[in-house]
Amino acid sequence: xxxxxxxxxxxxxxxxxxxxxxxxxxxxxxxxxxxxxxxxxxxxxxxxxxxxxxxxxxxxxxxxxxxxxxxxxxxxxxxxxxxxxxxxxxxxxxxxxxxxxxxxxxxxxxxxxxxxxxxxxxxxxxxxxxxxxxxxxxxxxxxxxxxxxxxxxxxxxxxxxxxxxx
Amino acid sequence: xxxxxxxxxxxxxxxxxxxxxxxxxxxxxxxxxxxxxxxxxxxxxxxxxxxxxxxxxxxxxxxxxxxxxxxxxxxxxxxxxxxxxxxxxxxxxxxxxxxxxxxxxxxxxxxxxxxxxxxxxxxxxxxxxxxxxxxxxxxxxxxxxxxxxxxxxxxxxxxxxxxxxxxxxxxxxxxxxxxxxxxxxxxxxxxxxxxxxxxxxxxxxxxxxxxxxxxxxxxxxxxxxxxxxxxxxxxxxxxxxxxxxxxxxxxxxxxxxxxxxxxxxxxxxxxxxxxxxxxxxxxxxxxxxxxxxxxxxxxxxxxxxxxxxxxxxxxxxxxxxxxxxxxxxxxxxxxxxxxxxxxxxxxxxxxxxxxxxxxxxxxxxxxxxxxxxxxxxxxxxxxxxxxxxxxxxxxxxxxxxxxxxxxxxxxxxxxxxxxxxxxxxxxxxxxxxxxxxxxxxxxxxxx
Numbered sequence: 085x086x087x088x089x090x091x092x093x094x095x096x097x098x099x100x101x102x103x104x105x106x107x108x109x110x111x112x113x114x115x116x117x118x119x120x121x122x123x124x125x126x127x128x129x130x131x132x133x134x135x136x137x138x139x140x141x142x143x144x145x146x147x148x149x150x151x152x153x154x155x156x157x158x159x160x161x162x163x164x165x166x167x168x169x170x171x172x173x174x175x176x177x178x179x180x181x182x183x184x185x186x187x188x189x190x191x192x193x194x195x196x197x198x199x200x201x202x203x204x205x206x207x208x209x210x211x212x213x214x215x216x217x218x219x220x221x222x223x224x225x226x227x228x229x230x231x232x233x234x235x236x237x238x239x240x241x242x243x244x245x246x247x248x249x250x
Numbered sequence: 251x252x253x254x255x256x257x258x259x260x261x262x263x264x265x266x267x268x269x270x271x272x273x274x275x276x277x278x279x280x281x282x283x284x285x286x287x288x289x290x291x292x293x294x295x296x297x298x299x300x301x302x303x304x305x306x307x308x309x310x311x312x313x314x315x316x317x318x319x320x321x322x323x324x325x326x327x328x329x330x331x332x333x334x335x336x337x338x339x340x341x342x343x344x345x346x347x348x349x350x351x352x353x354x355x356x357x358x359x360x361x362x363x364x365x366x367x368x369x370x371x372x373x374x375x376x377x378x379x380x381x382x383x384x385x386x387x388x389x390x391x392x393x394x395x396x397x398x399x400x401x402x403x404x405x406x407x408x409x410x411x412x413x414x415x416x417x418x419x420x421x422x423x424x425x426x427x428x429x430x431x432x433x434x435x436x437x438x439x440x441x442x443x444x445x446x447x448x449x450x451x452x453x454x455x456x457x458x459x460x461x462x463x464x465x466x467x468x469x470x471x472x473x474x475x476x477x478x479x480x481x482x483x484x485x486x487x488x489x490x491x492x493x494x495x496x497x498x499x500x501x502x503x504x505x506x507x508x509x510x511x512x513x514x515x516x517x518x519x520x521x522x523x524x525x526x527x528x529x530x531x532x533x534x535x536x537x538x539x540x541x542x543x544x545x546x547x548x549x550x551x552x553x554x555x556x557x558x559x560x561x562x563x564x565x566x567x568x569x570x571x572x573x574x575x576x577x578x579x580x581x582x583x584x585x586x587x588x589x590x591x592x593x594x595x596x597x598x599x600x601x602x603x604x605x606x607x608x609x610x611x612x613x614x615x616x617x618x619x620x621x622x623x624x625x626x627x628x629x630x631x632x633x634x635x636x637x638x639x640x641x642x643x644x645x646x647x648x649x650x651x652x653x654x655x656x657x658x659x660x661x662x663x664x665x666x667x668x669x670x671x672x673x674x675x676x677x678x679x680x681x682x683x684x685x686x687x688x689x690x691x692x693x694x695x696x697x
Contacts (some may be wrong), residue, residue, distance in 0.1 A: 124613070128349040128443045137349075141442025142588065144613045150609065154477060154561040158615050161473040166618040204629075239349065240583060241447035244621040246613040 090182050092114055093193055093220050095226040101175035104249055107167070109156040111148070112249070117221055117230040122147040124234035124250065144246055145234065146159065152249075159247070166247045171203040173248055185219055190230065192219040197234075199250055201243065210243045212250065256282050260639055261689050271653035271674070272646040273681055276639050278452050279526030279631045283688070284579040290691040291550050291684070292317045292655060296399075296406040296419050298552040298573050299323050299333060301587065303403065303439035309352040309367060315575055315583075316407055321395060322346055322356070323405065325369040331400065333407050334369055334392035337638065345392075349443065356392075363379065365392050402432040404571075422665035423500040423548055429538050430556060430569060434525040436592040441603060444585045447612040451624035452631075453551055453574040453583050454684065460555060460572075461501035461547030461621065462676035464491060465651065470623055471616050478563040479615050487511050489542055492659065493676040494666040499683035501676040505542035514539040516558055516567035519598045521665060522591060533663045549683060551575065559609035566598070566605040580628050586611050649674040649681070 096115065103112040116122070124145040128137045147155070158164050185220040194217055201210040220229035234250045267274055277283050297312050305325040313336055314321040320336035322345060330394065338345050338358035339566065343446050345356050345365070357364040362374030369392035373379065397408040399416035401424060430680070431438045449456075459466065474480040487507050494502040515523065515538055526535055544556040549576045556566035572586040588606045590599045609616045630636060635643040652673025662668030669675045 124445050126445055129347065131348045131351050131353075134348075134351055141524060142445060143442075144445060144611065146604065146607060151561045151604075154479060154608075157477045158473050158479065160474050163469070163476070164471040164619065164620040165470065165473075170570060203625075239446065241612055243447065243612070244625060245447075245451045245618040247618045 089191065089200060089250075090180075090200060091148065092227050093182050094180055096220065096229070097177050097180065097193075097195055100229070104175055106171055107170060109159055109160075113153055113156055115229055116149055117223065117228045118149050120147075120149050120152070120230055120232070122152060122232045124236065124246075126156050127236055127239050129239050137239065144241075155249075160237075164247075166245055167202050173199065173201045175199055175250070177216075179214070182220075187221075189222045191220050193220045199248065201248065204237065205243075212238065212241065212243060214238075214250075254279075255287065256639075256692060258692055261685070261692055263639075263641065265689075266684055267641070267646055268649075268678065268682060268685060269687050271648075271650040273649050274639075274641055275631060275636045275645040275647055278454065279579040279628060280637065281579060284441070285577075286688050286691045288317060288575075291688045292409075292576070293685055294406045294408070294410045294413060294687070295550050296397075296413065296416050296548075298548070298571070299395075299398070299405045299407045301403050301438075301440045301571075301589065302331065302400065302405060303437075303592075304350070305331060307352060309354055310348065311353060312350045312351070313346055316395070316409065317576055319395075319409065320344055321407065322392070324367050328368075331398065331405055332367070332369065333395040333398045333405075335395065337393075339371065339390045339392060363390075369394065391414065402427055403437050404431060419498055419501070420548065421497045423496055423502075423546075425534065425665050426494075426502050426544075426546065428553065429530060430544065431532050431540065431589070433529050434591040434593045435529060436524060438589040439592050441588045441590060441599070444587045445611045446583060446585050448577065448581060448583050449621045449624060450580060450628045451574075451621070452571065452628065453576045453582050454580055454681070455555060455624055455627055456574045456582060456584075457547050457549070457551060458677050458680055459624070460503075460553035462493065462503070462674070462680055464493075464503050464545070465672045466620075466623070470619050473619070474559065474615050478585065479561055480559050481565055486542065490670055491672065492662055493669045493673055494546075494662070494664065495669070495676050495679045496666040499680050500547060501680060502544065502546040502664075503676070504537070504544055504664075506537065507540045507542055510536075510539050511542075516541055516543075516556065517565065518567060518591075519595055522594060525591075525593055537664060545547075547680075549680070555610060557609075558605065560601075560605045561608055564601075567603040568602040568606040568610075570606055570610050580631075584612075649678050653678075 126140045126142040176198040181194040199212040214236040217233040221230040311324040322336035343360040362375035395407040396411040547553045569589045574582040
């Protein structure tokens with residue numbers, strides 16, 4: 085693996101985490117290609133013979149750039165109560181692995197996430213962990229996210245809502 | 251006895267306050283109330299377990315919960331649906347921990363006892379060598395949930411063997427369920443697995459939110475109107491909101507257009523219209539044609555929602571059922587199913603699914619804000635003042651909307667008692683049913 089590619093993609097994901105954590109959602113949208121598919125399947129517990137529990141046939145997110153933009157614009161209204169006062173949030177991104185995809189200029193990127201959120205004066209931190217299976221594309225000389233599948237470890241999400249992006 | 255226990259006088263006080271449109275705040279999260287609810291409500295009422303479409307083949311199973319009782323729901327070899335306590339009869343270990351799957355037998359991993367789909371104990375490790383003849387296998391089959399009955403594919407369980415039949419319990423709600431899950435010959439199906447997540451909320455609040463509280467929509471959900479995820483009321487043809495009070499704590503909310511709109515049946519595809527005509531009577535058909543929104547509840551913890559939402563004004567309706575499984579007085583685990591008419595065209599099924607995840611469920615742009623507000627109710631319910639049972643701090647909620655001035659609407663064509671516009675009539679009736687259940691747990695003369 086080309087170190088420059090790896091480094092460029094790592095920078096993209098760290099920049100993304102920074103923008104999300106600082107609620108700069110419109111700028112975050114700019115990191116996504118116009119044809120992005122952004123999905124988060126519902127995960128279920130299955131017997132081992134039945135696979136990894138990712139074929140549940142339902143999702144939490146099944147988004148396009150356009151639908152993500154609508155979700156983002158809502159968060160900028162004055163009545164998106166879930167984020168006003170804004171909770172503090174942190175995306176820890178790690179375990180990055182990069183492999184060339186079928187299309188030139190595209191890479192399959194695996195990363196782990198640990199999302200933490202602190203709401204109001206609550207003592208307990210809400211948390212989610214899992215991995216993201218991305219396709220990252222070089223557009224001109226900029227890296228962009230062209231596909232994301234969010235695989236969460238929990239089958240019963242111990243967060244009040246998914247107002248965040250993962 | 252603990253002086254904090256609920257006493258007869260508290261019930262009288264509740265009855266008196268509620269008769270004046272007030273609801274004491276302490277009952278929302280009081281731990282003793284919660285214990286009484288487990289005893290008087292959740293052990294006696296019909297609770298939703300799942301939909302028949304989740305169990306298509308013999309051997310298909312799903313695992314569910316009736317509050318704290320684990321349930322194994324299976325389709326047996328004869329095609330029937332059975333529900334068992336998901337707990338081995340030998341030492342009680344949870345028998346099956348997967349959410350769903352297909353099996354011909356269930357073997358407990360602790361000591362290896364094995365059960366058939368009909369609950370029969372067919373395998374005992376080392377069998378007669380260790381038990382001799384004193385083990386009568388027929389006495390050690392899986393224990394059944396005492397009552398399991400279905401209506402239009404909706405499967406319910408009841409822990410009370412003497413409960414009234416589901417059909418009677420649903421009563422007039424059946425008329426509305428026909429419009430939601432029985433409007434096409436092959437009915438609806440669950441798409442995929444239910445979404446599940448945990449929120450800080452009390453089940454009474456979430457149930458009432460869907461069954462009796464369209465008033466919250468104006469404020470809680472104003473953002474989705476602003477960004478064209480929900481229709482703007484002013485852009486819609488003239489319509490009327492009905493609260494419908496039904497027996498047993500069930501309730502409906504309906505938004506109904508005065509005239510059949512350009513896109514009738516909540517915009518559902520034209521190929522379904524003749525099917526609706528086959529299945530529904532003329533009154534139901536007209537109401538469905540003119541409906542803009544349905545929400546409601548089947549007491550105590552099943553709520554539903556059928557409304558048009560979607561991104562950038564591309565609105566589609568959807569059908570969503572959810573259970574508020576109490577995890578205590580301050581938490582519920584939400585199980586949320588997306589359902590769709592089997593006979594609907596694929597393009598509509600897809601659009602309806604997109605509309606659902608855009609608006610409801612944990613990622614839904616409407617439900618996100620609901621979860622924030624339910625949590626706020628919890629956080630303000632723990633205090634000395636809030637929990638004061640003598641109501642010394644005027645710690646009562648306001649249920650006064652429409653109180654003592656709103657007459658039932660005689661023109662509403664469906665069953666139940668209908669009231670027009672925003673009002674608390676359904677909310678008051680729901681909490682009155684709650685009080686009747688709770689009161690049965692406090693015997694005459696006690697304390």
